[in-house]
Amino acid sequence: MNLTRDEARQRAAIVSVHSYAINLDLTRGDSIFGSTTVVSFDAEQGTSTFIDAVTASVHRVTLNGVDLDVADVSDGVRIRLDNLAVSNELVIDADMLYMNTGEGLHRFVDPVDNEVYLYTQFEVPDSRRVFAVFEQPDLKATFRFTVTAPSHWDVISNSPTPQPAEAGSADEGGARSTWAFEPTPVLSSYVTALIAGPYQSVRSELTSSDGRTIPLGVFARKSLMQHLDAENVFELTRQGFEFFEEQFGAPYPFEKYDQLFVPEFNAGAMENAGAVTFLESYVFRSRVTEATIERRAITILHELAHMWFGDLVTMRWWNDLWLNESFAEFMSTLASAEATKFTQSWTTFASLEKAWAYRQDQLPSTHPIVAPINDLEDVQVNFDGITYAKGASVLKQLVAWVGQDKFMQGVREYFGKHAWSNTELSDLLVELEKASGRDLKEWSAQWLETAGVNTLRPEITSNDDGAITSFAVQQSAVADFPTIRSHRLAIGFYDLTGNGQLERSHRVELDIAGERTAVDELIGLQQPDLVLLNDDDLAYAKIRLDDRSLRTATRHLKDFSESLPRTLVWASAWDAARDGETPARNYVELILQNIASESDSSVVLVLLRQLATTLALYVSPADRQPMEIAAADSLWQLAEGADAGSDSQLQFVKAFAVHAQTGPQLDIIERILDGSAAPEGLTVDADLRWELLTSLVVGGRKTQRDIDAELEQDATATGALAAAQAKAAIPTAEAKEEAWTAIVERSDMPNAAQRSAIAGFTRVHDTNLLEPFAGKYFASAKDVWANRTHEIAQQIIVGLYPSRLTTQGTLAATDEFLATLDPDLASLRRLVLENRDGVARALRAQAADK
Known part of the structure; x- marks a missing residue:
């Protein structure tokens, strides 16, 4: 099942693929589908290679008109091809397996109406589970799909959906039809797609920068359509199209743009060319936080950015995966901040993405952004905080260094030269160097080819009048990753104003390098109440506060007039607690005393997650339970004190439900659930009911009978997942044993159900159960x-x-x-x-x- 980089190089050296014609029969029952692939490719005369095909069985392999011995050339994973001609036609007729793991062709049955829904997920190496393919990104080709399926289904792929032709009756009865799609543009196989089933859709269109009309579609299962906010998706899509086409200097490269919310998806979304698939949780059937709404917006823009960076121009091998993901991550946040209502997106980036990057970069498995990818197993675990968040952070710093206009000029040249082809990092750097006039070799060596995160500290002295007499930035690195880097950053001075707010009074932007960088231009200024290194979050580095600034932050964190500097101080406090530099209980106190004044929903979400982690892992075990109980009481007070119907009220109630464990606390949860004590403005909808019920299950107040009764009232796919989590959370040895058996010892649990069961299994107040x-x-x-x-x-x-x-x-x-x-x-x-x-x-x- 693995493919090494050396194997991929060898295959690419002898094979050039022109086209695939793929015929899929989806009417053969609930476990097997038919797959016939015709591949047209060139090769070096007389050479041998293989094509990838993960099959249930292979019926026929024909190479250049000669039938090969299936038993001899196929092992169920690869098919050997010997004595190739200069021009070749390969035909493979096989049966493939539907999956319930979110890989290959995933099959799902909606419990509401028993309808079948299918979708593909191919990144990294799973198009081979649907058709025979040279599974590597640099062997691009065109793909023509022909699909036979039940007539009442909709079938969506990368090319526009054609009118189906009647094809008789399926083996199990019912009319069937055939959809014959036009060939795609030249693509890597991992961004091809097929989505099939009785999906329903909302349609719209837009005009691209080159004057074409681009059809738009938003799809979901029938039972979810009542909750689908298609107009919001279309609005974000139009904003993204306009922004990206202008920034990239290239019109949208495909004929249409469909966005499909699919069940049991493993990731947030996937950038299939012209047919993007999304996690179905982004169809909001209950009230969600503003943080979740913003996350959906960022995800929509992230996948749209991939249409250019990843789909139009694709990495040659997976070692440049970071370039696809980091670029899309950076551009989606930039587009969100500059082209949508989410103008605070860089605050969200600082609190969510950078926290992810810093955490990943301090693990023993950290790696350079340009990571060595020796095989498919390497890349499959490399969808991490380095590949996404650190890479995007470094790109943000590069943009600050060379200027956004110059950066985008280089990107436009890159797209112009490499459209529909495969590239390496050097291809992009060449264009950025030309546009900016900067030599990026040293930047690349420092930032892309080394691992680890630096820590920056201010060194300040002042006289009796408070005037600064010396100012320097100290930089350190850990012993395992000792690189001391150059940083483009800003230093902000913040002072308390007469109205009690912390506002910026001075800012300087500069480059620092080495272990100590003097900042002489700050000498003579009055030392402010708070000095913030990396103001505006330009650099990628952990920061620490000097003693005076730390005292100010502790007392006045809620008084920042802007959200981004406040978030950077939050991040500094979190880093210090995680690193064991400050007591974890101090961070708990800091959160509970200041979170009520936090205005940014995503920051509130992150802080509550960090609160949970700190209580579960970082506080002294001897004091853990009392601190958890006290924190739960504080969260309930915060919920009661929040504005009626506010986003914070909802988040505080949910957090209280996670931590509630005493009798009085669980009494409150019960009263919220039965409607007798819900705070004013709080709607206890279907999803919140499950969270409250699960809290009571973990606390020993509710049982399997209560879970079954709730599922009877919410007999949906979402309800079934919530029930699976609640069941695994029952705090008895027998329930944990049953959950363990279902997850580990059996292999029939679908991916989403397994994910829910794991979440329930590990949710305990008493770790003795584990x-x-x-x-x-x-x-x-x-x-x-x-x-x-x-x-x-x-x-x-x-x-x-x-x-x-x-x-x-x-x-x-x-x-x-x-x-x-x-x-x-x-x-x-x-x-x-x-x-x-x-x-x-x-x-x-x-x-x-x-």
Whole structure:
């Protein structure tokens, strides 16, 4: 199942692919579908290679008119091709398996109406689960899909949907039709797509910059259409089209743009050319926070940016995956801030994306942004905070250094020269150097080819009158990743005004380098109440506050007049608590005393997550339960004090439900659930009911009977997932054992149900319930990795690691497991090492929490 980079290079050296004609029969039952692929390709005369095809069975392989011995050339994963001609036609007739893992062709049955819904997910290596393909990004070709399916379905692919032709009756009865799509433009196979089923849609259109009319479609299952806010999706799409076409200097490259919300999706979205698939949770059937609405907007813009960066121009090999993802991440935030109502998106970026990047960059598995990708297993675990968030952060700093106009000028040249082809990083850097006049070799070496995050601290002295006599920025790095980098950053001075607000009084932007950079232009100025390094968040670095600034921040964090500097101070406090430099309990207190005044929904969301992590992992175990109980009481007070119907009210109630555990606290949850004590303005809708019910299940107040009764009232796919989580959260040894068996020992649980069950299994107030499963985890991990698909195995390896058991015993058991692990299982080793680091960090933080 693996493909090495060397194998891909060798294959690309002898093969050039022209086209695929793919005929799929989706009317053969609920486990198998038919797949016939005709591939036209050139090769070096007399050479041998292979084509990828993960099959249930292969009926026929014909190469240049000669039938090959199927048993000899096919092993169910690859098909060997010998003695190639200069021009070749290959025909492969096979049966393929529907998946329930979110990979390949995923099959889902809606419990509301028993209708079948299909969608493909091909990144990284799973188009081979649907048709025979040379599965690597640099072997681009055109793709012509012909699909036979039930007549009442809609069938969507990269090309516009044609009028279907009647094709008789399916094996199991019912009319069937055939959709014959026109060939796609030249694409990499991983961005092709097929979505089929009785999806319903809302249609619209826009005019692209070159005058074409681009049809737009937004799709969802029939049972979700009443909740689909298509007009908001269209509005964001139009804003994104206009912004990107202007910035990139290239019109949208495809004929139409469909956006499809599909069930049981593993990621946020996937950039299939002209047919983007999204996580179905982005169809809001209940009230969600503004943070979630903004996240959907960023995701919509992220995938749209990929139509140019990733689909039109594609990396040659997966080592440049970061360029696709970081570019889309940066551009989606830029577009959101400059072209939509979400003008505070850079605050969200600082609180969410950079926090992700800093966390990933301090793990033992951290790697340079341009990571060595030796095979498919390497890339599958590299969809991480380095590839996405650190890369985007570094691009933001590069834009600040060279100027946005120059950066975009280079990008426009890049698209103009490389449309429909494959590139490497050097191709982009050449154009950016030409446009900016900057030599980017040193920048690339520092930022793209080394790992680790630097820490910046101010060094300030002042005289008796408060005037600054010296100012410098100190830079440090950890021993394992000692690179000291150059940074483009701003230094902001903030003072308390007469109305009690912290407002910026001075700003200087400069380049710093080395372990100490003097900033002489600040000498003579009055030392402000607070000095903020990396003001406006231009640089990628952790920051610390001087003592005077720290005192000001502790007392007046809520008084910042702008959200971004406040968020940067929040981030500094979080880093210090995670790093064991300050007591974790201080961070808990800082959150609970200041969060009521936080205006940004995404920041509130992040702070509440960090509060939960701090309480569960970083505070001293001896004081944990009292602090959790006190925090829950504070959250309820915050909920009662929040404006009726406000976003913060909803977030505080949800957080209270997570932490509630005493009798009086659970009494409040029960009264909210039955409607007798809901705060004014709070609507207890279907999703909130499940959160409240699960809180009561974890607290021992509700049982399986209550879960079943709630599911009867909400007999939907979303309800079933919530019920699976609640069931796994029942706080008994028997319930945990049953959940473990379903997740680990059986293999029939769909991806989304497994994800929910893992979340429920690990949600406990008493970690003693999890102790019997630590040994089972290490005993089963290798088998899980060997016998499950990548997505399913990764969910289990990450989700069931005993991270709540923050003891030396957990570290010792992990080390013993790693010592016996085959060196070839590098991806499994990486995931377990990352889990181990979380426990080691927690122990360091607990030691500092005094």
